[in-house]
Amino acid sequence: WNEPIIFELHQPGEKGVEVPLADKTVVSEVGDGVSMIPGSMVRSERPKLPEIGQARVLRHYVRLSQETLGSDFNVEIGQGTCTMKYIPKINELLIRNPKMMELHPLQDESTVQGMLEIIHNLDLCMREISGMEAFSFQPSGGTQALFAMASIVRKYHEARGEGDQRNEIITTIFSHPSQAATAAVKGFKIITLHPDEDGFPDIEKLKAVVSERTAGFVVANPEDTGIYNPKIKEFTRIVHEAGGICYYDQANANGLLGITRAKEAGFDMCFFNLHKTFAAPHMCGGPATGALGVVDQLKEYLPGPIVEFDGENYYLNDDLKHSIGKVRAFHGVAQTILRSYAWIRALGPDGLKEVAQTAVLNNNYLYHKVQKIRGASAPYVKGQRLEQVRYSWEQMTKETGVTTEDVQRRMTDFGLHYWTSHHPYIVPQPFTLEPTESYSKTDLDEYIAALEQISNEAYENPEIVQNAPYNSTIHQLDEQNYLDDPKEWCITWRLYKKKVLETALTK
Amino acid sequence: WNEPIIFELHQPGEKGVEVPLADKTVVSEVGDGVSMIPGSMVRSERPKLPEIGQARVLRHYVRLSQETLGSDFNVEIGQGTCTMKYIPKINELLIRNPKMMELHPLQDESTVQGMLEIIHNLDLCMREISGMEAFSFQPSGGTQALFAMASIVRKYHEARGEGDQRNEIITTIFSHPSQAATAAVKGFKIITLHPDEDGFPDIEKLKAVVSERTAGFVVANPEDTGIYNPKIKEFTRIVHEAGGICYYDQANANGLLGITRAKEAGFDMCFFNLHKTFAAPHMCGGPATGALGVVDQLKEYLPGPIVEFDGENYYLNDDLKHSIGKVRAFHGVAQTILRSYAWIRALGPDGLKEVAQTAVLNNNYLYHKVQKIRGASAPYVKGQRLEQVRYSWEQMTKETGVTTEDVQRRMTDFGLHYWTSHHPYIVPQPFTLEPTESYSKTDLDEYIAALEQISNEAYENPEIVQNAPYNSTIHQLDEQNYLDDPKEWCITWRLYKKKVLETALTK
């Protein structure tokens, strides 16, 4: 499809849908309704939205959907760290129940017992998986969960009178950027540990930075390299001894379910991305859920309300003594809570463990195969990878000039995703693959074959890769300054009309 | 996508879904259950279905869906006679209600009052639209409705003791092939009238063929040429005077809603395709509904049961004295009945008339434009077209060698459908366009532009058209004898394995 921008479909007079109008009796009672608006607040011109018939609006968006590569459509292992797994269709069907979709969050508790029970049941499951003792599902994404945890750390030290003194949060460079960013928003100074030469967080560096200023330590384990830090319990001990809180970014938990837990590793808090490990869909980037679990001691700090059970009824407890308040409206993303609960129930305890084991098996298979591809390598320690690996094309780039961004565009031609890594590129020419448990050996072999072919192309005829894509929805972007020059960028259609179309006319 | 055949995805041991197993108590009571099967009836080997994980099955079918051009995705005016109109999404949402999907047809009437009311309400609407006096929605397609009408014709004459004598049905060549075919199944001799030089059914020919053997007359009006027979009332009078029943194929009714009706034209029966004129989706070719309406005198001949209302409750009346019995199980395609009822209610009487008027306007606009395209023409009378037109590329074929089949393949490159016409090709190098009311002027202009471009290509470089398609999901088919030679045809994968794959191995 070569689908225009929606504004280009404008045909004055057309209509996409008829809205409900007020009943005649209502109109005869109150008139036009809008005369009540104070003069200063009347909108004088209608918004310049396009007017388009319903069929054309639909056609536009379904065509755009076909130009979007959802995980239902490809061997989605190229978006490493994102844990792109199979999204069970039954769960999508279950959330379309009006008794879920049409609930208002302020309904009396007696009328939402089913929903509260689902939330509570998920809480119980998450406790088993993590060893934590209370969960909040209010944070609606990993970033918001990290922010909530940073808030708890601050509140905790404030409650103990150390709020001003403890103003440092320690993290590692292979952890998600949001760990550092959210702690900084919460006013903390960030200390970032770089890995040792094998790719492990360096315990000596940790020892060097802890102090009475240490408020907390946040880390992913395994990190985005897929390397598990076996000394994690020592790390948490060191931080605890310095008086800090240890919190755990479990975005990379997919290889750990039923294998090892936050509690035993010494963490006080952790969060899981329900939209990653727990098979809720990513929905182009949310809404999502960062399930936030804490030990008993920190329960009173959670954002409220949380769901509790009194043996007979489920109820909302908003009476948390040290609560940080709220991080998000009402109760979070209920559909995703339901999806993840359903997913856990479809797997059971054995199934969850098989998820982890198969994810690790798949990843190690891939790891084994990718390293055999000419020009590709996996920096740091040999082996010891769990659910994902950050690879490098450093050698290929040196030898052929083909970069990881070139490979990225070329992978599109195979109908596959491919992601490099978060910035900064500590690993040169990086790419990160996470096969999860959802893909079969045949699927993995297909992905590997595509990488092999591109490597061959790079060594034989690098231009093939550099000029890609060929079979994508669009051709290579002409970036120049269009995205970074304030005079050129066009963040909306009205700016495009002003900066590009009208300028072109006057030329 | 280059998606394999589903059997090629087979991986022994994989599983697409877990079926419910019997409870332990049940098993302990009855054992394995299958031992009860008499020896002669045991299946000794499991069926050779493929074993595939759920995600891969889904991926396969959603990819195939993307390789299918539904009317949601294109300016669907090229499938003339099919009345491809906008399928309102609200209706699709309404039929997914469990109180519709999960009804059993034999439930007690008291538990399906809502469904029966919908059927009855639709009946009332259809009576207004047609002038008929009772409807059955049991026939699940136009063909089945035509068959039911042929059955009623026979039963009617049998009831009057003329069953053997009246064994001829008269039809016209521009009517749908099923009119003739279903009457033939019902044992009638078919008399087909060809048009006069202006494309009208020839009244003199009709007069010449009616006799005491005439059982019935079946016709579409307008026919598939889009030409309305203005003498239709005379036709029905002549047939009635000869003692025959007149029945009306209203597959082409989209230009007539609120404008003219079966009753006034003198018909005794008619049917409408709910999946055409009444905006139910075509679903790749069914399930569908042929809504069958009759005058009071023929009500007792309908297939049973029909829905009636006693002023308080809705009930099923299966006590029809001369009923032909049944043509289809239970009550027909209830979802489609609901859809069409919803569509009528969304439009109201004025909206229905606007449907007809706009369909006719759109068609005449297209008619006007297409005739200006080099090499294209619209045979027969000038003007007087209602909702569709059968065009001809006769001139272009003579001048360039490009045939209507070549154009058909080339149109796929524009992401558009294009249909030639039913056999036999009375109109040479035919194509049939029916724009309906659903497409905007812009949409029609887009379609016209594609035809114009192809005409230009044909005159300038015919090979472009002849070697098409280029951008379709697949390349040109290599037909040879693969479809008509019994040794070559492969109607299932198992035959393909036997005839092609195994033969290739032994070569």
Next chain:
Amino acid sequence: MTKKVHPYIPNTVPEVQNQMLKEIGAESIMELYSCIPEELQLKEDMKIPEALTEYGLRRHIESLLSKNISTNEYLNFLGAGCWQHFVPAVCDEVNQRSEFLTAYAGEPYEDHGRFQALFEYQSLVAELVDMDVVNVPTFDWGQAASTSIRMAARITGKKKVLLAKTVSPERAKIITNYGSPELEFEFIGFDKDSGLLDLADLKNKADGNTAAIYFENPSYLGFIESQGTEISEIAKAHGVILVVGVDPISLGVLAPPSHYGADIVCGDLQPLGMHMNFSGGQAGFIATRDEEKFIHEYPSRLFGIIPTVKEGEYGFGDVAYERTSFALREKGKESVGTQTALWGITAGVYLSLLGPNGMYELGQTIMQNSQYCVKKLNKISGVKGSLFTSPFFKEFIIDFNETGLSVETINARLREKKIFGGKDLSQEFPEFGQSALYCVTEVHTREDLDRLIEAIEEIVSN
């Protein structure tokens, strides 16, 4: 004509209409209707309620539907040709995809996916019935049986058709209307204890004028017809084509009719992934061997796999198109039109998901659950769990004659307990007195079955 622009009709915008009329050279739209004689033009308004907005429509339809009670709300034991089975969510996802939903009769290029999905459906059902050819599906089992029988009549050139008396009476109505006046139908009796076909009666009636014998297995009444081979031998002896109707969901555990001599197999796809939809989920299939005499008698479309000009690429097309009414009008084989393609695709999805083992397990679960139900019912005084002595699959007749209650009464009392009891057979089979056809499948948990059993016990003992 109102000035309101409808969301479904873009060209109701007056400016656009005027522009188009100008282009055409017409004054008004009604001018375009001049070909319709004045006397035929409708003068009055249609008595149809005024238009509703989308929201108003939704409220209206939902309030109507709310008067229904679905089988999600009440426990359901009705079957008799439309059955409640587990529908995998992936089936719904695929058949609700707007591409499949709104496609129709496109060509092998732009509709490649539809052709492939239907070819695969043919291939998957072929494995299930263990035959080489399956059609693009027709309306329902009744139509499939009717056409199978007419195919047999054309092949043999004969007119007499023998139907088992235990064939579903509704289907028998469809078959006889579809066959008449050309064919003649006779019924073959059955054994009152076992339900099995009366072989003596069959031998008596089958002769050189017989085109086809048709019976169903498992039968409409639930029992398993174990005499397939014997029936087939009688058919062969007279050159009769044996047509067998089958519930495809039984074929994970039961032998497909091709194994005991059926020439044509037909049945309903509804159990394979279709919701009941008040009977909107029916779809018929026909299967035969790959022999010209069969292929050339199919009225349906048959999609075949063929190569394209690109090496290794699959394409699809119509096999032997020239036999159809599309090609030959009344000279074609019966007729073909819009039938039930989407359900064919769905059945394909279903079979791909379940695979050989799923089909086996499912058959087993159904047998276990239904046997459990009968066993427990037998313990209720006055109730006979299964009227027939034969083994059964999924359905069975409960004999209530000894309870002194009519099935109508029992069913009314069951409804009070939120249960839909089985189909009352007293009209169709008066010889069974007060008996009802119950359907138990994999959707019934033990708790569901116990609830039924307790309810019946309570009703009959009061």
Next chain:
Amino acid sequence: MTKKVHPYIPNTVPEVQNQMLKEIGAESIMELYSCIPEELQLKEDMKIPEALTEYGLRRHIESLLSKNISTNEYLNFLGAGCWQHFVPAVCDEVNQRSEFLTAYAGEPYEDHGRFQALFEYQSLVAELVDMDVVNVPTFDWGQAASTSIRMAARITGKKKVLLAKTVSPERAKIITNYGSPELEFEFIGFDKDSGLLDLADLKNKADGNTAAIYFENPSYLGFIESQGTEISEIAKAHGVILVVGVDPISLGVLAPPSHYGADIVCGDLQPLGMHMNFSGGQAGFIATRDEEKFIHEYPSRLFGIIPTVKEGEYGFGDVAYERTSFALREKGKESVGTQTALWGITAGVYLSLLGPNGMYELGQTIMQNSQYCVKKLNKISGVKGSLFTSPFFKEFIIDFNETGLSVETINARLREKKIFGGKDLSQEFPEFGQSALYCVTEVHTREDLDRLIEAIEEIVSN
């Protein structure tokens, strides 16, 4: 480890696992876990119920959900930040498309459609608020307001933030937690009769240290804040950035805050096509002028339209990516991650469907319906339909103080009549005594409103 193969995990097939292990050169999967110290490995089983089949899961979840009573079943007048509106079916169709549902963070090539849909969403909301820049949506209104305020603080380099006391208390909690410890918050009072911001108090508190003033319009309490221009003048006088929160569904009839001087506008997209989902439908937006100082302070992604190497083709990319935490970690602007992209796409679909006239008509219907409700309520003795004298949009406070009944009691009695009454304000605004915040929208028919009014009349007069 069990031998059962799960449908979600293809590689649980033992033969395949063995083949893969062999390839890797490992003996067992647990060998791959050798990097996890023994002492950290979980020994006991997790206490989670055993796996359910798909059908069992469906029964389980549906039985839990059946304990809920939805707003389809009861008439609902709750709003207060999550509102019941008409959701066009096309919105659901688009956001349930499996492509959009399961996509994530792909590149501008293979995810071109996602980029375009989000760019269009930005562009459509930009027209609604009449500003030039809109972000890819964030979590909810609370987050959008929090970030808008922090943007203002970064731009001005100041720390004091003034919040209207009528800001939603829940949002105020989010804002203050998000702003602390860096920012200082003070509240501005309101007029008890009209609800309007106390301009004197504002003048008093606004000074050279003030980064931002934030109020909402229509306010949380429903009234229309008519002093936009005056507030803006006070802000300008001190170089303060004016942040206004808005319910976007009001903007067909109400002036957008940019028209009365707002620098940053934020709000919640939920009314624009999202089902309530127990609050799962929330999504926040932020809009500003196209000025570098604003753009560079957005933490969110901003998609821009750019050319491709092919003439006339559109492509999309991240504008000023370097400001984000993706690029700079803690040096970036706040943080960015998975937020609410699908709701952004949906809001775009919604606005495309309604167009300018639909948005106007919708606003009008809401005003008419809510005014009707207040007018009728005023006729009930002891009930004051609207506590404030100001005009309102969609929500209003019913004053029950004269009835002698608590809101809690009234709501309980309303539930008996299958009505969800408005939100009890006695906790958040004790100064209003027994008052409740009611929400009336286009989903309420006159019959619905009359039902409410009659119910209240009956309750308070007994």
